[in-house]
Amino acid sequence: MHDDRQLVEARLDRVLRERIRPAIHPETTPLDVEIWSAPGEPVPVAEGLSAPTRPITAGTPWGSPWGTSWFKVTGTVPAAWAGRTVEAVLDLGFTPRSPGFQCEGLVYRPDGTPVKGLHPRNSYVRVGAPVAGGEQVHWHVEAASNPDLDAGGVPFQPTRLGDRSTAGDAPQYVLGRLELAVFDETVWNLVLDLEVLGELMAELPVDGARRWEIVRAVGRALDAVDLGDVNGTAQAARDELAGVLAAPAVPAAHRISAVGHAHIDSAWLWPLRETVRKVARTTANMTALLEDEPDFVYAMSQAQQYAWIKEHRPEVYARVKKAVSDGRFVPAGGMWVESDTNMPGSEAMARQFVHGKRFFLDEFGVENEEVWLPDTFGFAAGLPQIIKAAGAKWLLTQKISWSRVNVFPHHTFTWEGIDGSRVFTHFPPVDTYNCSMDGREIAHAARNFKEKGVATRSLAPTGYGDGGGGTTREMVAKAARLRNLEGSAAVTWEAPAEFFAKAEAEYPDPPVWVGELYLELHRATLTSQAQTKRGNRRSEHLLYEAELWATTAAVRAGAPYPYEDLDRLWKTVLLHQFHDILPGSSIAWVHREARQTYARVAEELEGIIAAALRALGGDGSGAAELVFNSAPHGRRGVPAGGAVAAGPAGAAAPVAREGGGYVLDNGQLRVEIDGRGLVVSAYDLAAGRESIAPGQAANLLQLHPDFPNQWDAWDVDVFYRNVGTDLTDVTDLRAEGDAVRVERAFGGSRVVQLLSLPADAKRLDIDTEVDWHETEKFLKLAFPLDVKADRYASETQFGHVHRPTHQNTSWEWAKFEACNHRFVHLDEPGWGVALANDSTYGHDVTRSVRTGGDRGTTTTVRASLLRAPRFPDPETDQGVHRFRHALAPGAAIGDAVREGFRANLPERRVAGTAADVAPLVTVDEDAVVVSAVKLADDRSGDLVVRLYESNGARGRATVRADGFAAGRAELTDLLERPLADAGRPEAAGDGAAVVALRPFQMVTLRLPRA
Structure with missing residues (x-):
């Protein structure tokens, strides 16, 4: 029995491959084919249909990388085929390796009506069923010669084909057969019968009765096929299979x-x-x-x-x-x-x-x-x-x-x-x-x-x-x-x-x-293509600002609200959050265009913001200046979402020379920077508490080899940690204004950092510029902290998520690289540290117990800055990058939220004659964060406010609209439709609403404008 089964399986494979499948199209006749190749980017359909063509035959190379060729396909159905089913088989040069990732085509009629697509495993176009004979066939095929980036047979290797500017013009494909063919539906059905039964037979238990029923039936069907007359005997073979195909599935x-x-x-x-x-x-x-x-x-x-x-x-x-x-x-x-x-x-x-x-x-x-x-x-x-x-x-x-x-x-x-x-x-x-x-x-x-x-x-x-x-x-x-x-x-x-x-x-x-x-x-997608990620982060916050200030200007100053522009810009940013663009796993062409797009988005949004601020600030002819604060938290006396007369801009603590390094001290935080440009102390003066682990240094750049087992742009494997270099050599260390300037060189790259301490805040600002020219390397920025924390918080959408710092289980060990948004935060009861950023997402957190001295715990937070994978973009991240981080000792989780916004939403100073601009919306609870202030999408003029509880605790906040008569607020879904089962928030007079929130709850309020 065992030998019979193996013989049937082998026999089935060969007979299908060499006799039955070829008999699906038993008669063929060639079509006439002509070609025109567009000289650049794809052309409109009408132009492709009317372009001049030249003859081309099967076996001829065609199609430069990323090119477009238009094939004109003509022919006549033979009169002898009358009454039969006929279709065209149009092989553009497809390879059997995969069903996609190569050339493709779209078939049009001469009037521009689309017929169907052509793909490696879907290359037919039906002519008639049945035909009368003598029909004229005339189609145009818009064919894309997209290069097969794995054509060398070894997948995901570095290639210059990922951008048209580097891909060259060598033909990518060889034209296959383009023919009219008789389609034998009986043979086609026999192929499907045999494939289904053969595949099922291979999956059933070897000693099961059902498997042997199929083995015997397939054997009988193959016996019924005359290999010299497959088309004439196909129905007899199907008859032998009818019984096993009709047996019903078991109820379970x-x-x-x-x-x-x-x-x-x-x-x-x-x-x-x-x-x-x-x-x-x-x-x-x-x-x-x-x-x-x-x-x-x-x-x-x-x-x-x-x-x-x-x-x-x-x-x-x-x-x-x-x-x-x-x-x-x-x-x-x-x-x-x-x-x-x-x-x-x-x-x-x-x-x-x-x-x-x-x-x-x-x-x-x-x-x-x-x-x-x-x-x-x-x-x-x-x-x-x-x-x-x-x-x-x-x-x-x-x-x-x-x-x-x-x-x-x-x-x-x-x-x-x-x-x-x-x-x-x-x-x-x-x-x-x-x-x-x-x-x-x-x-x-x-x-x-x-x-x-x-x-x-x-x-x-x-x-x-x-x-x-x-x-x-x-x-x-x-x-x-x-x-x-x-x-x-x-x-x-x-x-x-x-x-x-x-x-x-x-x-x-x-x-x-x-x-x-x-x-x-795919953990490395949190870091690959840093400029794409920076563009996303900046665009998100500019959109927030543009909506906030455009709404305020519309309500307060009657300025037009840019509905269409904001809709279009949001969609552009959302498109670039696709799961192979924002993660940095697309070809060079995609990321080159993304950088250009983000620059255009930023320019346009800056224009919307500037116009709104001018409308609010007055004509700008005087010497007076207003400082606008977009953050959802008030700071330095500036109301969130409002403006006051400008005071001094951004004062910082002075730099003092001490030994071979420098000291920054603003009365709240004392930071020591040694002769290597590393932070060896960040002392919280009010708490009497050191942040940096004994004998270690923060602001430490670390370089690792980065050659994952596969998926270069996607993956970082844990063994990268086995080898690493601390970048401690300094080429320049000096005071520069109120900052300490640190310059380093390594490999072919250069880093310049500015470390400063604001005069009125307990945080160390670190601005890093990297001119990056490494290959297959991973750059980290490390902060070893004197904190015993079993878990830490990473910001995510509308709150934060906790992850363990230990590796008790394989689930915890596997999270050796994780995502954060604007901050990570770790703490002991009563005291914590936050690390905020303006554009990075990947990070890792590890812990160790010190063997000497105090036997305390060191918890190290490392921000992932740059990678240098070679596929699919061999030049990934080459060039200049800028990052901003802020280390905030003594920070509670609310401080971490605030510092995250501060790093991403700078104050704006605008010349004007207006008095202070009060916030359009105020919230009386610091833990409740406003994520959007906008006019309703239905253009009713209603105000929409989205907010959430950010600390992970229950919250109760009064939300008040200022400067216009507001009707009673409604709770809505994200599409700004009332929630039937949510009730209305408690009214607090003058259009104010009281909102009770569970931990991390997000709500959308709609405030009708009277």
């Missing part, structure tokens, strides 16, 4: 909800402009498939991608809108893009949902209750609250299955965030978001599912992404055979919402996971 079979899908990264190994075309090709494919397959359901996320095809391919978009209205094409996820969720700030994460959900509502009348993030690199603990506030309740992701240390214990569970909000969450046990309906995938999903016995359902996103063209007709055919097949999980096409509703109904009380969903992989 695992149930898989297949969702047609094509995960398309909004940028990655291609630029943004190419994603526009990838989406158009794929959606053209999928709308065509929906017309052919009545059971098929397709889901696409990312409102940005819909907006692109609406703008650039309206003909394709019209087909999408019709399919959406028919309920077959499902807008999924409700976000602007599938963003990173670790690094986006509070408001940015909220606006991902605001702009995504509003687009789907406005365009399709669809409101999503599911969040669709299959490929995002871990999930911040503040996200559940944002999901709930957006009106959603379910989350899907798959990426956590990539973790390398610990296996996540659930596939379906409840996820609880920092404020107590809970979201029903599913990780597809199929362990891919590009399921192809292969028997191995289906069997793995059933075996792998961790909720056996209490739940029966999982989801399988099905289709090739990233240029693979989506779901294929073969996948649909396989799913039909697996709908009710003995030995297999039962597969049904369903929309995501249908799956989640059924899964939640059958499993109403799943286990709860509390806190972040940390991906034990």
Whole structure:
């Protein structure tokens, strides 16, 4: 029996490969092909259709890197084929290595009407079923010669192909066959029968009766095939398989909800402009498939991608809108893009949902209750609250299955965030978001599912992404055979919402996971491409300022509110938070354009802010000056969100020379800097407490080798810590005004730091400029602190998350690099230290017990500054970078929050004649932070204020609008719609509202303007 089974499997493989599959197209005739290559960037469709062409034949190289070629394809259906099904097979030069990541095409009729996309495993175009014979075929193919960055066979190696300016012009592809062909549907179905049964047979127990039923049936079917006349005997072979294909699944079979899908990264190994075309090709494919397959359901996320095809391919978009209205094409996820969720700030994460959900509502009348993030690199603990506030309740992701240390214990569970909000969450046990309906995938999903016995359902996103063209007709055919097949999980096409509703109904009380969903992989994405990350952070805070001051100017001075500009700028920033842009894991082209885009965004936002401040400050003709403070906390007598007459700007403590170093002392903090430019003491004078661990030094730059086992831009492996160099050599150390200037050189790089101590604050400011020219190195900035802390706090969306400093378990050990926003904070009871920053996200915290002296504990915080990976951008981070950090000894958690805002929201000084400008909105509780002040998106003129409790304690705050008559405040969701079940906040007179908040709770208030 064993030998018979092996013989059948080997026989099946060869007969399929060499005889049956080739017989799908038993007769062919070549098409005439001509080509025109656009000289630069892609051209409009009308230009491509009318461009002059020249003949080209199969076997001819074509397509420079990132180029666009237009093929004109013509021919005549032979009269002898009348009554048969005919299609064209258009092979642009596809390679079998992968279903995407190479050349692609979109087929048009001569009038510019799109037909469908062409991809490596989806290269057919139907001519007729049946044909009459003599039909004229005339198509145009817009073909993209995007380079295969792994074409050398070794994946993810350094390449110059990642930017058009360095890619050269060598042809990337060799044109394959472009033919008309008879399509034999019986043979095609036989192939699918045999593939499904062969794959199922391979997964069943070797000694099981069902496996042997299939072995025998497949053997009989192969006997029935005449290898010299496959087309004539295919039906006889299918007849031999009918019985085993009809055997129904057992009642307890695992149930898989297949969702047609094509995960398309909004940028990655291609630029943004190419994603526009990838989406158009794929959606053209999928709308065509929906017309052919009545059971098929397709889901696409990312409102940005819909907006692109609406703008650039309206003909394709019209087909999408019709399919959406028919309920077959499902807008999924409700976000602007599938963003990173670790690094986006509070408001940015909220606006991902605001702009995504509003687009789907406005365009399709669809409101999503599911969040669709299959490929995002871990999930911040503040996200559940944002999901709930957006009106959603379910989350899907798959990426956590990539973790390398610990296996996540659930596939379906409840996820609880920092404020107590809970979201029903599913990780597809199929362990891919590009399921192809292969028997191995289906069997793995059933075996792998961790909720056996209490739940029966999982989801399988099905289709090739990233240029693979989506779901294929073969996948649909396989799913039909697996709908009710003995030995297999039962597969049904369903929309995501249908799956989640059924899964939640059958499993109403799943286990709860509390806190972040940390991906034990891709940790270096918190550091790679530092200028992209700096651009994001700066843009987020400029948007906050622009909304605050534009709102204040509109209410107080009647200035026009820039609705359209702010909407467009928010969407630009949200796009660049996509999970391969902000994380720094895209090609050079993407990050080059990102830097340019962030500069334009900053310039435009600075203009909006300046115009608003001029409107508030007066005509600016006098010598008087106002200082505007955007921070949500008052400081130095300046009200948050208001302005007063300017006093001295930024006084700092004087620098004193002492021995070979310097001392800074402002009466609150005394800082000693030794002859190496390192901070050897940061003494809290009021507390009588030293911050720096005995015998150690802070502000210490440390350089490590950085060559991960794979995924250069994505990963940092823990063994990087085994070797490191402390950068203690100084090329220049001197006083420069009220700062100490430290200059160092190492490798091919140079660092200049300015250390200063404000006259009225207990913090040390450290401004660092690095001219970085290293390769495969990792630069850290270390602060060894004399603090015994078992855990520390990192800012995340609308609060902070605690992580352990120890490594008691493998789960804790795996978090050797983690994310923070504007600060990290650690403390002992009654005394703590904060490290704030203006643009860094990655960090690590370690602890050790000193063996001599006081046997105290040293807890070291290290900010991650720069990396130098070589793939996908071989020049990652080369050049000049600027960072600002602030060490705040004696800081409580509220001080850490305040210092984080201070580092990111500078005061603005504006010449003007106006009196002091009172804040538009005031909050009487320091722990309650305002994250947005804006006018309502519906242009009613109502004021919208978003705020949250920042300390992790219960809070009660009075929110008061000043300077206009306000109606009674309403609590709303993120889309500024009243919350029916929330009631109204307590009124406190004059339009004020009293808000009671649980720890880390975020609320949105809408204040009607009378």
